[in-house]
Amino acid sequence: MKTTSAAPAPFLLHEGQSPLMISIPHVGTYIPPEIANRLQTHALAVADTDWHLDVLYEFAKALDITVLQATHSRYVVDLNRPPDNANLYPGQNTTGLCPIDDFAEQAIYLPGQEPSESEIAQRVLHYWQPYHDQLQQQLSRLKNQHPQVILWDAHSIASQVPRFFEGQLPDFNFGTADHNSCPTSISDLLIDIMKQNNHISYVLNGRFKGGYITRQYGNANSNVYAIQLEMSQRLYMSEQSPFAYLPTPASSVQVVLKQLLARLLLALSE
Numbered sequence: 001m002k003t004t005s006a007a008p009a010p011f012l013l014h015e016g017q018s019p020l021m022i023s024i025p026h027v028g029t030y031i032p033p034e035i036a037n038r039l040q041t042h043a044l045a046v047a048d049t050d051w052h053l054d055v056l057y058e059f060a061k062a063l064d065i066t067v068l069q070a071t072h073s074r075y076v077v078d079l080n081r082p083p084d085n086a087n088l089y090p091g092q093n094t095t096g097l098c099p100i101d102d103f104a105e106q107a108i109y110l111p112g113q114e115p116s117e118s119e120i121a122q123r124v125l126h127y128w129q130p131y132h133d134q135l136q137q138q139l140s141r142l143k144n145q146h147p148q149v150i151l152w153d154a155h156s157i158a159s160q161v162p163r164f165f166e167g168q169l170p171d172f173n174f175g176t177a178d179h180n181s182c183p184t185s186i187s188d189l190l191i192d193i194m195k196q197n198n199h200i201s202y203v204l205n206g207r208f209k210g211g212y213i214t215r216q217y218g219n220a221n222s223n224v225y226a227i228q229l230e231m232s233q234r235l236y237m238s239e240q241s242p243f244a245y246l247p248t249p250a251s252s253v254q255v256v257l258k259q260l261l262a263r264l265l266l267a268l269s270e
Contacts, residue, residue, distance in 0.1 A: 007032060008071040010130040013138070016064040019146035019268045020261060021138055022057055023213055024154045025079035025131065026050035028070035035076060038113035040106070046073045048095075048103045050156045051237055052245045057154060059258060063265065066138050070131060075099060075108055077123040079131050080153070080211035085120075088211055093163050098123055103161050139217060139224060150186070150264050151226040153213045159234040165207045171235055172202040172256075175210035175228035181218025182225040189267055190227070193259050200235070200256060 008030055027050050036044060054069055061067060070079055078097055081088070085097040098120045101107055109115075115123070135151075142149045159168050174190055176182040187204060194202045208230040210218075218226020233239050236250035 010070065010072060010127050011134055012069050012071060013134060014061050014067040015138070016061065016066040017145065018064040018066075018265055019142055019149045020063075020152065020265055021066040021068065021142060021149065022060055022152045022154055023135060024050065024053050024057065024067070024069040025213060026070065026074050026155060027053045028072045028074070028076075030072045031076055032072075038109055039075070040108060040110060042106060043075060043102065043108040045241060046075060047241065047243075048074060049243075050154070051233060051243045052250075053154050053156055055245060056236060056250060056254060057257065059254060060261065063258075063261060065261065066142065068131070068135060068138060072127050075102075077120075077128045079128055080155075080213050082212045082216075083124050083128060088215070089209075097128075103158070103163055105163055135213070135217065143224060146268065148223045148225070148268055150182075150268065151213070151217050151224065152261070152264075153210070153226060153228040154231075155208075155211075155228060156231040156233045156236075158239050159232040169230075169232050170201040170203045170206065171232045172200055173206055173208045173230040173232075174202065174204045175208050175214055175230065176205060176220075176226070177210040177215045177218065178205050180220055181210055181214050182227050183220045186225055186264070186267060187227065189263050190260055193256070193263055197256050197259075200253075 029046050029049055057067065078099060081097040087094055098115050100109060100114050139149060139151065172194060174187065176187050191204060194200065210228040214226040214228040218224060236253045237246055238244045
């Protein structure tokens with residue numbers, strides 16, 4: 001977790017020209033000192049980060065894919081939650097827009113230091129809104145250049161998180177908001193690729209159907225589609241602190257990710 005005085009911008013952007021865009025909203029680890037000073041010691045490890053996805057998807061730039069990634073931790077504000085903090089999975093246990101507990105259901109803040117409603121509104125203004133403004137701008141730019149555009153929302157999570165699901169999560173968890181954010185003709189292409197990689201388990205619209213970004217920006221009946229991939233972290237990294245990246249297994253995962261994204265690019269060019 002980075003808390004240096006020189007705060008980064010809310011996002012990093014690589015601007016490509018292909019009709020595919022990748023959003024990585026939970027890879028950031030930076031927490032401003034005024035927030036970090038109020039956190040429990042264990043929370044400073046930002047364990048719930050979507051670790052190393054910027055490294056794992058680095059190859060996308062060579063495919064001329066636009067990549068937008070967050071710099072700030074989801075503990076500051078969760079970019080994949082709606083600004084009104086509505087629960088995207090009614091009846092299920094989830095974390096909020098500015099979470100006050102972590103995936104292990106431990107308190108993030110010191111007693112009495114949780115953010116107020118006015119502070120949450122300021123975090124939305126300063127960190128959430130710039131990311132989404134940029135996301136909209138990039139999609140609009142690509143829409144002006146291509147008949148169809150696909151937004152790939154990249155996520156990862158520990159393979160076992162009892163708070164959210166029982167047992168071990170499948171390796172690749174594709175979400176298209178129950179086919180509302182992307183037509184089945186597109187998601188079927190992904191499943192075809194996965195059938196050729198039987199060493200990786202997968203599911204479509206299982207426990208993770210797609211968060212706010214997938215649902216907000218993708219529409220199966222429009223020319224902008226969205227797909228979320230929630231990937232099991234056991235595939236490419238150590239799930240124990242300090243959450244080391246494992247280059248050898250990661251390279252095998254990258255092969256499959258390249259196949260998936262290349263197939264989408266081919267479909268968009270047909």
